[in-house]
Amino acid sequence: MALPPEEALAATGATVRAATPDDPDTRAAGLGRLTPRWVALPESTEQVSALMRAATEHDLAVVPAGGGSKLGWGPPPERCDLLLTTRRMDHVLEHAAGDLVARVEAGVRTEALAATLAAAGQELALDVPVEGATVGGTLATATAGPRRLRYGTARDLLIGITVVLADGTIARSGGKVVKNVAGYDLGKLFTGSLGTLGVITEATFRLHPLPAARAWITVTVPGPADLPDLAALAGSQTEPSAVEVDRPSAGGPLTLAALFEGVAAAGRAEAARALLGPAAVTGPEPPPWWGRAPGEEFLLELRVRPAGAVPALAAVSRAAREAGDLPVHLRGSAASAVLHLALPADAAPARAEAFVSALRSGLGAHGGRLVVWTAPADAAARLDRFGPSGAATLMRRVKERFDPDDRLSPGRLPASARPGPALEDPAPSGDRAPRGESVPAGHPAPPEGPGTQGEGERT
Amino acid sequence: MTPVSASAGPSGRVSGLVGGLTAILGAEAVITDPVRLRTYESDGLTYHRATPGVVVLPETAEQVAAVVRLCTRTGTPFVARGSGTGLSGGALPRADGVLIVTSRMRRIIEIDIGNRLSVVEPGVTNLAISEAARPYGYYYAPDPSSRQVCSIGGNVAENSGGAHCLKYGFTVNHVLAIEMVAPDGEIVELDAMDPGYDLLGAFIGSEGTLGIATKITVRLSRLPETVTTLLAAFVSVEAGGRAVSAIIGAGIVPAAIEMMDALAIEAAEAAVHCEYPAGAGAVLIVELDGPGAEVAHQFAEVERICRESGATELRVADDVAEREAIWRGRRSAFAAVGRISPAYLVQDGVVPRTALPEVLAGIERLSRRYGIRVANVFHAGDGNLHPLVLFDDAEEGAGERAERVSGEILDLCLEHGGSITGEHGVGVDKSRHMTKMFSPEDLDTMQLVRCAFDPANLSNPGKIFPTPRLCGEVPGVRKGVHPLVASGEAELF
Numbered sequence A: 001m002a003l004p005p006e007e008a009l010a011a012t013g014a015t016v017r018a019a020t021p022d023d024p025d026t027r028a029a030g031l032g033r034l035t036p037r038w039v040a041l042p043e044s045t046e047q048v049s050a051l052m053r054a055a056t057e058h059d060l061a062v063v064p065a066g067g068g069s070k071l072g073w074g075p076p077p078e079r080c081d082l083l084l085t086t087r088r089m090d091h092v093l094e095h096a097a098g099d100l101v102a103r104v105e106a107g108v109r110t111e112a113l114a115a116t117l118a119a120a121g122q123e124l125a126l127d128v129p130v131e132g133a134t135v136g137g138t139l140a141t142a143t144a145g146p147r148r149l150r151y152g153t154a155r156d157l158l159i160g161i162t163v164v165l166a167d168g169t170i171a172r173s174g175g176k177v178v179k180n181v182a183g184y185d186l187g188k189l190f191t192g193s194l195g196t197l198g199v200i201t202e203a204t205f206r207l208h209p210l211p212a213a214r215a216w217i218t219v220t221v222p223g224p225a226d227l228p229d230l231a232a233l234a235g236s237q238t239e240p241s242a243v244e245v246d247r248p249s250a251g252g253p254l255t256l257a258a259l260f261e262g263v264a265a266a267g268r269a270e271a272a273r274a275l276l277g278p279a280a281v282t283g284p285e286p287p288p289w290w291g292r293a294p295g296e297e298f299l300l301e302l303r304v305r306p307a308g309a310v311p312a313l314a315a316v317s318r319a320a321r322e323a324g325d326l327p328v329h330l331r332g333s334a335a336s337a338v339l340h341l342a343l344p345a346d347a348a349p350a351r352a353e354a355f356v357s358a359l360r361s362g363l364g365a366h367g368g369r370l371v372v373w374t375a376p377a378d379a380a381a382r383l384d385r386f387g388p389s390g391a392a393t394l395m396r397r398v399k400e401r402f403d404p405d406d407r408l409s410p411g412r413l414p415a416s417a418r419p420g421p422a423l424e425d426p427a428p429s430g431d432r433a434p435r436g437e438s439v440p441a442g443h444p445a446p447p448e449g450p451g452t453q454g455e456g457e458r459t
Numbered sequence B: 001m002t003p004v005s006a007s008a009g010p011s012g013r014v015s016g017l018v019g020g021l022t023a024i025l026g027a028e029a030v031i032t033d034p035v036r037l038r039t040y041e042s043d044g045l046t047y048h049r050a051t052p053g054v055v056v057l058p059e060t061a062e063q064v065a066a067v068v069r070l071c072t073r074t075g076t077p078f079v080a081r082g083s084g085t086g087l088s089g090g091a092l093p094r095a096d097g098v099l100i101v102t103s104r105m106r107r108i109i110e111i112d113i114g115n116r117l118s119v120v121e122p123g124v125t126n127l128a129i130s131e132a133a134r135p136y137g138y139y140y141a142p143d144p145s146s147r148q149v150c151s152i153g154g155n156v157a158e159n160s161g162g163a164h165c166l167k168y169g170f171t172v173n174h175v176l177a178i179e180m181v182a183p184d185g186e187i188v189e190l191d192a193m194d195p196g197y198d199l200l201g202a203f204i205g206s207e208g209t210l211g212i213a214t215k216i217t218v219r220l221s222r223l224p225e226t227v228t229t230l231l232a233a234f235v236s237v238e239a240g241g242r243a244v245s246a247i248i249g250a251g252i253v254p255a256a257i258e259m260m261d262a263l264a265i266e267a268a269e270a271a272v273h274c275e276y277p278a279g280a281g282a283v284l285i286v287e288l289d290g291p292g293a294e295v296a297h298q299f300a301e302v303e304r305i306c307r308e309s310g311a312t313e314l315r316v317a318d319d320v321a322e323r324e325a326i327w328r329g330r331r332s333a334f335a336a337v338g339r340i341s342p343a344y345l346v347q348d349g350v351v352p353r354t355a356l357p358e359v360l361a362g363i364e365r366l367s368r369r370y371g372i373r374v375a376n377v378f379h380a381g382d383g384n385l386h387p388l389v390l391f392d393d394a395e396e397g398a399g400e401r402a403e404r405v406s407g408e409i410l411d412l413c414l415e416h417g418g419s420i421t422g423e424h425g426v427g428v429d430k431s432r433h434m435t436k437m438f439s440p441e442d443l444d445t446m447q448l449v450r451c452a453f454d455p456a457n458l459s460n461p462g463k464i465f466p467t468p469r470l471c472g473e474v475p476g477v478r479k480g481v482h483p484l485v486a487s488g489e490a491e492l493f
């Protein structure tokens, strides 16, 4: 005789509690207007596995959550009965300093990990993105900061992973040696999975020695045409670890900043003056905006090939103009050509849509991707969040194999839904377990968001 | 050593495909002549052999796709092959299958310095990319010792590394996009810019089991401003190992740290007269590269550490010729042992760097117990061992003993938290060791990836996984008895 869901969840040994409408955990997970029924706080991989088995038995939709960086990246899930937070899985399990390797639980905060490793003069060479972000969340969102130019992103530093699949299966791949090609690399699959393939419970990383010194060089110029030659800078023998750009308004001035690391960092930053010009300023501190997203509620990410970065700046300005002078704050990795764009949270949905489609069509020549990470609900309804991707079919097939019941974060990635924006409500769920309120990603919205009309059309 | 070999001669089903293949490729790109087929019997691991049913030499992605579609329609297994230098039997053909060789896909399509990338066809050799980029001051960083011959498609399939991957990473860290023919015959683009699952990363290292790469976009790296190479001799491998730990402990990540033991030095000396310090118990090659000021500082540190760790001799190379002289011995090592032993096995285990002394001592014990000499050449910086297990194939039972030593070395690596392969891949050679490293659940989960890409299990079947499994049905996938089930080679998953 099967137990009722709450008893089955309690029997897993994990702490499980009923969620409340203004639950800090569920708000942190970026569930939009969805309220799950329960929040689970497992303390081990085995408990996560037991929770997933119970969820499977009772057909509960599950959304994994990390520390709660208050960003609901990707469309909000269509269903969520159980929010599974890794908050209590926050141990650094092993730091083999001599091997430059660390094995951690997924709920470890990136800043806590950084502090632990720093004690041994080492680091995980990912920029700490934001207070409270967890290792699991950083992997699941595949985010990386400025130093991606030198060290790559999380997937380049991840050497082993433990995951729990939708049916409770515990699987590991990789290991704790930096060089290893045995079997498929599941870690790669799970970076960028946004909680849709399984729950990441442990991760092992290769580490780097902390650089002896850091130095920055910064210059502000009136427009993209005045920028120094980015290809020359990125390829210069001064070896910058990062080259970032910040442009608070689409037609306005830009600030370019480059980071150098190593014993001779200060001298190399000085040497870069040959490329940045006499107006450039060097120093041991980054500009205040360094490594921060330019906004939270309406955040886009533009990825192009390196030589496309400067044309992309122009394309952004043009698209902003075409969208009725939409204010756009651009910031990101100029040399790696990954740029974040923040739109005003109250941007009229039609203008936001015009901006996104103008920018996507402007990308044509250089290739590139425009992802809408976060958007206010009324604008989100009009936007294709991920744009076209050649890998969409294979991604959907991977999702089908890993999570055939679409139990994990349904609707977060196009892989888990119908291709393209979903336009109807999911069918009411007859005799299944009660769902939370459904707010599908592509829920049709009124043509114009309420209250935003006035400032919207200024053509 | 008993050669493992499958029965020769195209089976009825494959000979039935020749007409279709000829229509796609033209007669001269379809090989059925038994003598010519023999060229493709094995890769670098020559004791696994099979005569392919038929070999095709496509020139375009469209042709590869058409061949794969024909295979899928007829339930015929297919195997990709690059230059055949693989050391795990990954490109071992099937008598009942089609071998798709990329040797006519050798165009460097683009060297794009503005974007720091190059677009190449899969048959292009690793070194050719660096040579094409060098005039611009760039190169392709992963540098397997086989780089003059091995193909970039093979590198992608094996996620190949090289001496310099300690600092620069492996193939997977340097590939930006891949055009591939999926096992259903569709041409698919996997791009690092794509949001969502990192399918590009999952494909790299999949040993040809998830499809065939037909176009590869690689990152080009700037040639470093300064390169300094140092050769240090030690009385023993242990002393050399202490120097390695101290270098890493000092916060230095050299471009490469390689070690050779006395037997490997003897072999290299016999083969290429590299003139390493006579009587050394071990030599260490440390290469530093980067901005001049950084290298100068690190070099002073490394030199001090080597002296303090008891180096008996230090040599420094500052120009290309001197550097080549130092590397020549190391690069020749695999082939060189042929000079001191009639036959040998190359092993590819990995251990955490700090476990190196213990594991090397363990290998020494195994060597003594079985009376089999083992020469050690290894990537000391990342704990990747290449023990060369030497034996005389004319001697009764020696091959079996060598196999046993080789297998027990892997067990030793696993006991110390390591891996059964650092860069040569699993192929057919190590699939039986996979269960020692992974649980059934781990392997089943990997199989889900296989099923998503290749539900019919036709793309290089029988490699990597110990028991070939077939995928459960998903709506729309073909039904009927699978050839591998019919032949008893696979069980249903």
Ligand SMILES: Cc1cc2nc3c(=O)[nH]c(=O)nc-3n(C[C@H](O)[C@H](O)[C@H](O)COP(=O)(O)OP(=O)(O)OC[C@H]3O[C@@H](n4cnc5c(N)ncnc54)[C@H](O)[C@@H]3O)c2cc1C
Residues within 6 Å of the ligand: A028, A029, A030, A063, A064, A065, A066, A067, A068, A069, A070, A071, A072, A073, A086, A106, A107, A129, A130, A132, A133, A134, A135, A136, A137, A138, A139, A140, A141, A143, A144, A145, A146, A194, A195, A196, A198, A199, A200, A201, A291, A292, A293, A296, A409, A412
């Ligand atoms: C340069 C840069 C700057 C940034 N700046 C900011 C900023 O200023 N403010 C800000 O809020 N964010 C910022 N971010 C985003 C931030 O890095 C990520 O949102 C964060 O890493 C997510 O961590 P989290 O633990 O909070 O995850 P959560 O927000 O809890 O979850 C994020 C996603 O990951 C999934 N997930 C979480 N844990 C797991 C797990 N264990 N297994 C499977 N899936 C899981 C969730 O389901 C969800 O889809 C920035 C990112 C970058 C690259």
Ligand SMILES: Cc1cc2nc3c(=O)[nH]c(=O)nc-3n(C[C@H](O)[C@H](O)[C@H](O)COP(=O)(O)OP(=O)(O)OC[C@H]3O[C@@H](n4cnc5c(N)ncnc54)[C@H](O)[C@@H]3O)c2cc1C
Residues within 6 Å of the ligand: B043, B044, B079, B080, B081, B082, B083, B084, B085, B086, B087, B089, B090, B091, B102, B122, B143, B144, B145, B146, B149, B150, B151, B152, B153, B154, B155, B156, B157, B158, B159, B160, B161, B162, B163, B207, B208, B209, B211, B212, B213, B214, B334, B335, B423, B424, B460
């Ligand atoms: C002397 C010597 C030294 C070596 N040194 C190193 C070293 O330092 N580091 C290292 O990593 N390896 C080394 N190797 C091993 C080998 O060279 C590499 O594995 C190499 O990447 C194989 O390339 P290949 O073109 O010869 O591939 P092949 O042997 O032809 O094939 C290898 C695998 O790749 C698959 N494959 C080939 N082309 C494609 C394609 N286009 N798409 C999909 N799958 C494909 C095959 O099916 C097979 O599974 C060495 C080998 C030798 C003989």
